[in-house]
Amino acid sequence: MIDTKKLTVSSSPQIHSADSTAKIMWTVVLSLVPAGIWGVYIFGMSALVVILVSIIAAVAAEALLGLINKEVTVNDGSAFLTGLLVGYNMPPQVPLFIPVVASLFAIVVVKWSFGGLGANWMNPALAGRVFVFFSWTGPMTKWLLPITGGADAVTGPTPLGSLKSAYFATSLNVSGPIEYLQSEGLPVTYKDLFIGNIPGSIGEVSALLLLLGALVLVARKILTWHVPVAYIGSFAFLIWMFGGVRMGTGLFSGDVLFHILSGGLMLGALYMATDMATTPLTAKGNIIFGIGCGFLSFLIRIFGSLPEAVSLSIIVMNIFVPVIDRYTKIKRFGYGEVKEKSGE
Amino acid sequence: MFNFLKGLFKENPIFVLALGLCPTLAVSTQVVNAIGMGAGVIFVLIGSNIMVSLLKNFIPDEVHIPAYIVIIASFVTIVDMLMQAFVPALSASLGVFVKLIVVNCIILGRAEAYASKNSVKDSIVDALGMGIGFTIGLLVISLVREVLGSGTITLFPMGNFDGVIEIPGLVDAPVRIFSLSPGALLAMGFLMAGFNWLKSKKKED
Amino acid sequence: MSYIGIIITYVFISNMILSQFLGLCPFIGVSKDSDSAVGMGFAVTFVMSMASLVTWIIYHGILVPLNLEFLQTIAFILVIASLVQLVEMAVQKFSPALYKALGIYLPLITTNCAVMGIALINVREEYNILESFTAGFAGGIGFLLAIFLMSAIRVKLDKENVPRFLKGTPIAFVSGGLMALAFMAFDRALLANLIG
Amino acid sequence: MLDLILRTLYGFISVAFLGSALGFGLAIAAKKLRVEKDKTVEALMGHLPGLNCGSCGYAGCEPYAEALSSGSDSDITKCKPGGAACLEGIGQVLEREVDTSGPRMVAQVHCRGGEGTAETRYRYKGLKDCNAASILFGGDKSCQYGCLGLGSCMQVCPADAIDYDEQGLVWVDKNKCIGCEKCIAVCPTGVIKMIPEDADVIVACNSKDKGKDTKANCSVGCIGCQICAKKFPDAGYKITDNLSIVGYNDRGPGRADAAEKCPTGSIIVLDEK
Amino acid sequence: MNNKLMQMTLRLAIICAVASLVLGVVNIVTEPVIVERKRAEKEVALKELSDGDHVGELQLPANSDELHGKLSAALAAHGVIAPGEDFNEKELITSIYPVDRNGEVFKYILQLDGSGYGGTMVILAVFLKDGTFVKAKLMENNETPGLGKKAEEAAYYNMFLNTGSDAAPLPVSKRALSPADGEAVSGSTITFNGISRALALGSDYVKLLGGKN
Amino acid sequence: MSKFKTFPKGGVHPPDNISGTGNRPIRNASLPTHAVIPMSQHIGAPAECIVNVGDTIEEEQLIGKSTGYVSVPVHSSIPGKVVEIKEIYLPHGKKSQAVVIELGGEFKRMGKPQKQSDWTGLSEKEIIERISSMGLAGQGGATFPTHVKLVLPEGKKCDYLLVNAAECEPYLTSDQNMILEKAEEILEGLKILKKLLSPREIIFAIESNKPEAAGVMAAAVEKSDLDVRIDILKTKYPQGAEKNIIKSCTGKEVPSGKLPLDIGMVVLNVETVYSVYEALVFEKPLVERVVTVSGGAVKAPETFRVKIGTTYRQLLEECEGLIEEPAKVISGGPMMGFGVFDLDTPVTKGTSGILFLTKKEVKAAKQTSCISCGRCIQACPMGLNPSDINKHSLNFLFEEAQDMGLLDCVECGSCAYVCPAHIPLVQSFRMGKNQLRAIMMQKKGAK
Ligand SMILES: Cc1cc2nc3c(=O)[nH]c(=O)nc-3n(C[C@H](O)[C@H](O)[C@H](O)COP(=O)(O)O)c2cc1C
């Protein structure tokens, strides 16, 4: 009747929700695809090559390390996702050795040194991005103008980049970023920023498609609102308060919309500050984490010299995650309202 | 002989004892610095080991740390002044870390653990072993860092040779992180892991 | 530079450990668990503040007037070593509990580059006595911050499946490297723009 | 030049002054603030191996030394990894007689049943941890005495002495084993037992089932057939609870021959390595 | 008094004293060498910058409100500082060496402090009397190799050549550079800003000096 | 949503799968030819076997004697002959002695007219004695000796008597069907308990996905003179867990490490209440119970009234066998039940269901390492951090795990159910608790 030797015996619970690590990872990958297609559409085939190369490097590294560890882990999709995000974070025409190094660094050093999936405490894709940014700053800060892909590609600064240079010029006489860019001969509208008609990293430009993808993830309960809302909210507030200071327009005059839609903030806040492995476990922890990211992004973007505000603030906050997790305890059942056990 | 070899591998001050890390990481951006630093440390180690060993009965126990430290500091200052006078370029690139040899944990450690209990001759051997072990560690790290981080190997200029070997390919686009602080720590971590691996290989044979 | 500037500098931008490479031995050695790490951090902060003060006095009170700058190293280290030993003895005598918590780290501080380093930096930057003290204190806090964050990470890593050869000290270095990578976010230009 | 010499003199005086002041201060402090250190603990620490492995039941070597010194623990044999030298040293410090005869003991897994040889009852799905698996009917093996093969012992072994061998079975490397017995404590089936380092053979089975049941469960298990004990009466084999036990002190003739004759091959000759 | 105590004190004092004595002796040997070396180094640098012409005595910026006012106006006009922004030329110009040929001063070498990516940079720069930039050398600095450190190369200053006079102002922002030069400083804008501003200050200051000795 | 009561934090929503067997009459399973009756069917000391092989046994004869206060006697469910006494595995993985009885002889009760006895004259002590001697153990799953629960310690008062009819486990419908058929009897049982405990209020708590049962109960309460508050609870697992149901109904929290009684609560499963009724009104020991046999692999799922000792194999046959090879056979509900591999395992006092689950229903996936998603924390009704406790437990840091609340874990499985990494968290906690017990024993031994 039944071959009892083939019955599975395991500890309770005996059934499981339909989700799995692999399902989550591949869903995130899918939700990112539209933004990537857009990037390839406006920057040309070189962008596609960069993305593919990043993914291949990441997956190959994962497969190799899996071989050493006698455990096949490429199917779980996390390495693919890391590779994809590395690719999305590259300028469209970057020399190909750079995404390769970034992916290898992400997978080998940042992820597997610590024991693989979930053991890493820093976001692999971002650490890879920052690693190559500091190593090869020049190529990492060369951008393509939209719809110029192909042989005669034209380079130009990102909106945020040229604004940043403006901060170092002493006298600005404009009301805000949009006007400044106009005066520089780089006219950009909010609509351009929103749909992604601007120079930038391949996957970061289209705020619209990123938002749509993230909505899918929210619906599938893969993303919770905590990090994105805390991150973007605190960032927007600080920008509104102080963002105008360096434009010379004083307090409470920051151009929130411009800053939210530019510089990869969307990609960072929706997809990279939400990487489960490297963010706090609890809702409260995630809100603290998000606010930290928002503050640092604001600080670096407005006062720093580096164009890497989003990447850097997320990996700086990654350092704080173990500490945040330690001090954001949930209330345990049967412990009264506040009673905390000491010495934990 | 055994004492000497011990410092090289089994008790390598950098990879095994994890001591003297600051200068190791700070000055290892160029091979030439590593050589200079290593020479300085060997000099100070030998000098202070000799003096501590000689004076072991003279120094009262209660103040032995200040006493040892004064001895070490003197040798360090001598090295510092000599470097400033005669190899100014090296002195400049080692910067404050020459003075910091004084707090290099290895030196006080050897004075305490070894020289204060052993004869002058043995102390010299110990100092040499430890010093060379330290220098070798430093050399390995600086080689990795300079090759990756700058694409060069900087040695002393001699005759026509300007002292810099350039690694084709890397020199134009080096992995600059390795010449900065994160690269130092990363390189150190992986070299140490490699060292552990070597050790376990040895044990198995 | 303003005092706030000094504090930001030595806590974040020129963090003793993550960008200056000072005090790495205790950073690696005593960061296995958070209690010791914090103990060490406070001990270092205390000694760094005191040492900054005392060495400033020795330097500007004795060495400079007598043109004896060449005796800087020996004088500084003598003072620091004695200070540490005195603190150690006093704590041991008067507060055995505190000694149990801190005592084992105090001797380590004598050979902690950060203490000597801040004394030398104070001279190099030509700080006045209060600035020196502030720098010493901020340097200590920077050390405390780094070692505390590091300890939390290491405690987490203890429960992860770190590859065998990387376990322990090597993975601490790798973690330190990644921390330093992130701390490159705080550069001097940021400070300059922030406080003018 | 004169200036330089004068400065040297100043330096001489001021540093001598500084030194004497600090020396004086420290000396006084040392006198006033003197706290006696426990000499016995220090002496004991000198003999303990310093592995802090915890097999003595204390958090590390120092707490054990303190316990011995204060007399709150009188058992001086608790540090297994220290071996004879350590025991002798402790004995000296505490002025106690010690018996350090006998060979060093190491752990070994007394089971060679694995895939293809040992039967399983069901498909196990769960943690790779022996104690966790043993919650579920004592594990998936039909034999209740054997090695579950999930490697909890490997995880606790402080000396990395345990690993899977070529056949994928758990095996202790006697050269690395420090004899701390942690693996024995963690193993839910009790299949790890201490043997002398120089052991020549072991009966690599732990099954106390009747021969028939053992045979049904595992093709390499000891079925208690008595061949070893009856055919080689001087070789030191004895059957208790359907299981052959080797004595390590009387190594009579025929020990290795018994291994040849064992119908299931559960007696294994250990090679001299 | 306790004998042991005295002995301890004495012994430490002796060690300290002997140590300092030894150091003193080494110092007697090395200090003159060090001092001489430093002097020679600077001399070589100045000589190189002056192209063999005679370098005059060291001067410091004049302490005059009038000069300061004029300088402020000039700098604001050249876009180096914002109108109304304060600055202190005495901190930024640390030394001035007039260079003369046959007794007549025709250029100046200025030691300037600029702020770069890694903090203060020390620049030695040469200007003609009318403020035209001649050449410069980056001395102490903490810039990044491969980026800001490029400013240590002599060729870096080609983009400033023939600028600085009233007719051709020094480029103080990337916008004023040719596309090729702009590309070249890209990635090290901060270093460029620091250097160009320091040079602009020097140039304007020299113009005000107007060849006085 | 908010119109139903619930506990505030945690919980999961597995598909309930009760439509197949719910709201259907309970069928009597045929008698077992061989009943396998374990001596340990409850929490606490196993009963002591007092029969020998060869003995002839009557229906409901005492075959196992209670061996202590926290222990219950065992009765034979059928008449017959003892043919074997052996060690068997029980579903929770531990071994127990079991008596095998071959059916034969005459039934005392079955098929005969029932003789009612009047309980109203009994004293409280006599009621407890009766409950104890009839072998009652909680039928909600934990099989805790019922009489122990019902003795109020000196100075303690019972504020609420809570009837747990939540039946939050998916697939299980035995409580539900029981209510539909035996509402009045259950109320009678409550009257007995009211006399015993004199609670301030009696609460009948049931999940919102069983409106018919709730309706039947409400109608019965309407007709009776007993005051019972009916609480409809939000359908959410583990609504039926003791501490959570108390929180849902009364807002009170049983402090960590304390028992419900410490805050004046007694919680009993409906079937336990029914057994109390039978014990007092018919003097009937606990020898049969209601069992749901279900799961996607079963051809005709059904709720049965089953003699204790009946094997799973027999019940499966009564469901007309399988339509598909099952991946798992479960004793109990899918969330807290135990997987078994031996179809000759008998039904015991605690067996509420037997499930034959298909691969599709199980939804197993490859285990990966923890990705720190925090879902387990969100799901845990006890406010624990399962991810972290698991990591401690797997690294042998059991005492640290205890500080983090390992012992507060009720093993509800919510965490492991949602964990996308498919980490067997509950297994880890059970192992951790075992190890912790060993450590504590060792410590006690050392002292
Ligand atoms: C590791 C590192 C070193 C840097 N070093 C310098 C430097 O030496 N000089 C400089 O001006 N900027 C330096 N920067 C700053 C950035 O390159 C800065 O973004 C750039 O100056 C402004 O961007 P842009 O020049 O492309 O407009 C450095 C940045 C990094 C990450």
Ligand SMILES: Cc1cc2nc3c(=O)[nH]c(=O)nc-3n(C[C@H](O)[C@H](O)[C@H](O)COP(=O)(O)O)c2cc1C
């Ligand atoms: C050791 C132990 C002692 C208990 N003592 C009592 C008791 O005195 N009174 C009581 O009402 N319940 C007592 N209980 C029962 C528990 O409150 C609880 O009802 C039982 O464990 C089953 O709960 P569950 O099915 O939610 O797991 C005890 C349980 C255990 C394990």
Ligand SMILES: Cc1cc2nc3c(=O)[nH]c(=O)nc-3n(C[C@H](O)[C@H](O)[C@H](O)COP(=O)(O)O)c2cc1C
């Ligand atoms: C996670 C969990 C879920 C439970 N679900 C139910 C349930 O649905 N129905 C029930 O009667 N008991 C359930 N219990 C058992 C109760 O906690 C409690 O033991 C029982 O209601 C006590 O009654 P009893 O002693 O009559 O069994 C559950 C226990 C746990 C730990």
Ligand SMILES: Cc1cc2nc3c(=O)[nH]c(=O)nc-3n(C[C@H](O)[C@H](O)[C@H](O)CO)c2cc1C
């Ligand atoms: C919502 C979400 C966001 C993720 N973001 C990143 C990311 O930013 N970088 C990355 O390397 N991996 C990301 N991953 C993949 C995975 O979590 C990551 O590789 C782990 O950090 C590896 O341990 C993400 C996964 C999810 C589910």
Ligand code: SF4
């Ligand atoms: S010997 Fe024991 S602990 Fe080790 S793997 Fe086998 S069963 Fe597990």
Ligand code: SF4
């Ligand atoms: S094999 Fe066992 S006894 Fe030997 S060292 Fe490892 S854990 Fe200890």
Ligand code: SF4
């Ligand atoms: S099994 Fe334990 S830890 Fe997991 S959710 Fe339930 S109570 Fe919480």
Ligand code: SF4
């Ligand atoms: S649900 Fe699973 S993967 Fe997520 S945090 Fe908990 S244990 Fe980790």
Ligand code: FES
């Ligand atoms: S060398 Fe710097 S602290 Fe040890």
